[in-house]
Amino acid sequence: MAELQPENPYAPDRFPDPAKKVEFSLEAKRRFDDLLPRYPTRMAVLLPTLHLAQEEWGWISPEVVVYVADLLELSPATVFGVVSFYNMYNQRPVGKYHLQVCTNLSCMLGGAYDIYDRLQEKLGIAPGETTADGRFTLVEVECLGSCDTAPVVQVNNDYHEGLTMETTERLVDGLK
Amino acid sequence: MDPIKVLTANIDKPDSTSIDTYIDGGGYEALKKALSMTPVAVTEEVKSSELRGRGGAGFPTGMKWSFVPKNAPKPTYLLCNADESEPGTFKDRLLIERDPHLLLEGMIISAYAIGSCSMAYIYIRGEFHYGATVLEKAMSEARERGFLGTNILGSGFDLDITVHRGAGAYICGEETGLIESLEGKRGQPRVKPPFPAIVGVFGGPTVVNNVETLACVPLIIGRGADWFKSFGIPKNTGPKLYCVSGHVKKPGVYEFPMTINLKELLYEHCGGITDDRPLKAVIPGGASAPMLTPDEIDLPLTFDAVMKAGSMLGSAAIIVMNDSVCIVDAVWRLAKFFAHESCGQCTPCREGTHWMEAILDRIERGEGRQQDADLLLDMADNIGGKSLCALGDAAIGPVISSVKKFRDEFLHHVTHKSCLPGTKRYRRLGAVAAH
Numbered sequence: 001m002a003e004l005q006p007e008n009p010y011a012p013d014r015f016p017d018p019a020k021k022v023e024f025s026l027e028a029k030r031r032f033d034d035l036l037p038r039y040p041t042r043m044a045v046l047l048p049t050l051h052l053a054q055e056e057w058g059w060i061s062p063e064v065v066v067y068v069a070d071l072l073e074l075s076p077a078t079v080f081g082v083v084s085f086y087n088m089y090n091q092r093p094v095g096k097y098h099l100q101v102c103t104n105l106s107c108m109l110g111g112a113y114d115i116y117d118r119l120q121e122k123l124g125i126a127p128g129e130t131t132a133d134g135r136f137t138l139v140e141v142e143c144l145g146s147c148d149t150a151p152v153v154q155v156n157n158d159y160h161e162g163l164t165m166e167t168t169e170r171l172v173d174g175l176k
Numbered sequence: 177m178d179p180i181k182v183l184t185a186n187i188d189k190p191d192s193t194s195i196d197t198y199i200d201g202g203g204y205e206a207l208k209k210a211l212s213m214t215p216v217a218v219t220e221e222v223k224s225s226e227l228r229g230r231g232g233a234g235f236p237t238g239m240k241w242s243f244v245p246k247n248a249p250k251p252t253y254l255l256c257n258a259d260e261s262e263p264g265t266f267k268d269r270l271l272i273e274r275d276p277h278l279l280l281e282g283m284i285i286s287a288y289a290i291g292s293c294s295m296a297y298i299y300i301r302g303e304f305h306y307g308a309t310v311l312e313k314a315m316s317e318a319r320e321r322g323f324l325g326t327n328i329l330g331s332g333f334d335l336d337i338t339v340h341r342g343a344g345a346y347i348c349g350e351e352t353g354l355i356e357s358l359e360g361k362r363g364q365p366r367v368k369p370p371f372p373a374i375v376g377v378f379g380g381p382t383v384v385n386n387v388e389t390l391a392c393v394p395l396i397i398g399r400g401a402d403w404f405k406s407f408g409i410p411k412n413t414g415p416k417l418y419c420v421s422g423h424v425k426k427p428g429v430y431e432f433p434m435t436i437n438l439k440e441l442l443y444e445h446c447g448g449i450t451d452d453r454p455l456k457a458v459i460p461g462g463a464s465a466p467m468l469t470p471d472e473i474d475l476p477l478t479f480d481a482v483m484k485a486g487s488m489l490g491s492a493a494i495i496v497m498n499d500s501v502c503i504v505d506a507v508w509r510l511a512k513f514f515a516h517e518s519c520g521q522c523t524p525c526r527e528g529t530h531w532m533e534a535i536l537d538r539i540e541r542g543e544g545r546q547q548d549a550d551l552l553l554d555m556a557d558n559i560g561g562k563s564l565c566a567l568g569d570a571a572i573g574p575v576i577s578s579v580k581k582f583r584d585e586f587l588h589h590v591t592h593k594s595c596l597p598g599t600k601r602y603r604r605l606g607a608v609a610a611h
């Protein structure tokens with residue numbers, strides 16, 4: 001279960017700002033309309049809609065929670081409950097490159113923690129943090145289903161498999 | 177025993193995902209045959225093949241289908257479980273990314289057999305972004321050729337399939353967690369009964385089957401139950417994909433008849449143990465399966481034989497550890513996984529998995545107490561069988577087996593405040609990681 005933000009959940013930026021209205025682009029609206037007939041209930045469209053929203057905005061802000069709730073005739077609390085359950089929905093903005101290092105057993109045996117430590121040093125950030133220039137966010141994730149090519153790092157949607165210290169460095173250096 | 181290429185017959189062909197490649201290899205012939213049979217006859221053929229579910233529990237597939245009531249007031253649903261999140265498992269991804277039509281054909285035949293099913297979903301883990309695009313493309317090819325959609329091949333049978341992406345939660349692989357998640361909710365498992373076959377997704381009768389299970393169906397219908405049964409032994413039939421990872425020289429997906437010997441698989445087909453070091457432990461069926469020691473691995477990889485050895489075949493995810501591994505470190509990582517993935521719904525699992533992780537961490541840090549090994553067993557006893565879904569039971573598998581089989585190593589940490597000589601810790605002991 002994804003953890004709720006450890007910081008104060010009642011902090012002002014955890015509430016939607018009524019001045020900040022969000023709306024899907026026309027393309028996203030079209031994709032949303034295509035989703036509806038594929039499910040017998042509106043609620044079932046929630047996960048795909050949140051994926052769509054994350055593609056649009058990079059993360060699920062409190063304003064997006066309210067927007068999606070309106071679209072699907074759900075309460076914002078219901079939507080937030082779902083957002084906070086699933087790991088993949090970002091409850092905070094993430095960097096341009098979201099580095100997700102698998103450290104589960106097979107990757108660990110392949111040296112994943114060394115890679116994870118090296119990335120922290122290289123980028124100068126702690127787990128879960130984003131670099132000041134907004135380029136990289138670094139997190140540890142559970143098994144990515146690619147254990148035969150351990151260790152594995154997922155960057156945004158793409159898997160990078162069979163990494164070594166050197167290829168990891170080169171990978172990160174190549175991300176501009 | 178030689179490896180076989182039955183489920184993996186197409187994966188190495190050039191352009192293996194295209195419908196033309198699939199049809200050239202005899203694809204969609206089984207669908208034509210199935211549509212000329214009655215749904216009951218299709219189910220009977222699957223029953224007589226003795227196919228057992230490849231998702232983890234090994235439940236007989238044909239029997240599961242026959243639990244679905246006929247003429248239920250609500251539509252019936254077929255859900256393909258492509259959540260593949262059990263650590264060590266990567267076989268479904270191979271089938272999806274390299275031979276998507278095999279899965280689609282299996283789903284179409286299965287939906288036909290189950291009856292009154294006009295929409296099926298593939299619940300694919302969110303991280304398999306590429307796999308989802310491969311499936312979307314394959315589905316549009318299948319629609320163009322009339323294998324999907326209304327009045328499939330003129331039979332009057334209608335079916336469409338929707339690819340539904342998960343969002344990063346292991347518990348959504350549990351069938352009722354999957355159902356909740358598909359309905360747009362937090363993926364918290366349901367109390368059974370009612371079983372999904374009676375009341376599942378959207379209130380309708382529902383069959384949940386694993387990718388590999390569904391991929392076996394065209395083989396059974398196309399070539400017959402007897403041919404399928406010629407692989408393996410009674411009640412443990414068919415070709416099987418084994419995922420081997422960790423300390424072997426050649427990790428990967430291996431296909432064998434179900435009777436392949438574990439020792440032979442590791443030493444003759446996977447090239448032996450990394451660095452030619454002695455073997456220390458093998459997990460035969462994913463993170464949930466109790467560990468086996470080197471003297472326990474001379475056994476055929478059937479559901480029943482692995483169960484008899486005190487573990488389980490599960491998703492056939494074989495994780496190998498050589499003697500460089502600190503067992504406390506390895507088990508801590510698995511405990512951390514279960515603590516992170518517990519859905520939080522029932523107290524023994526929610527609290528107990530975190531406590532087990534914390535105790536393993538303190539033992540590893542040299543801060544453990546003499547009684548900690550027994551404390552772990554006691555906690556496991558308070559989780560197992562006292563939780564709502566099988567995640568609770570899964571979480572204690574690696575803990576109990578390692579404490580029982582490697583007790584001296586646990587005690588060494590307590591007494592000497594260090595790992596056993598010759599073993600290493602694969603993580604840096606920094607601050608206690610947050611979830």
Ligand SMILES: Cc1cc2nc3c(=O)[nH]c(=O)nc-3n(C[C@H](O)[C@H](O)[C@H](O)COP(=O)(O)O)c2cc1C
Pocket residue numbers: 228229230231232233234235237257258259260261262346347348349350351352384385386387389390565566567570
């Ligand atoms: C915690 C947990 C996670 C599971 N994860 C998966 C999974 O990722 N994929 C899968 O096919 N089955 C998984 N299962 C098993 C399913 O609940 C279910 O038994 C299976 O999908 C049924 O399909 P089968 O009969 O074809 O094996 C999981 C079970 C549990 C308890």
Ligand code: SF4
Pocket residue numbers: 347364365517518519520521522523525526563564565566567568
């Ligand atoms: S056993 Fe664990 S994962 Fe399963 S329902 Fe209970 S808390 Fe959730």
Ligand code: FES
Pocket residue numbers: 102103104105106107108142143144145146147150151152263264265
């Ligand atoms: S353990 Fe890293 S991909 Fe499975």
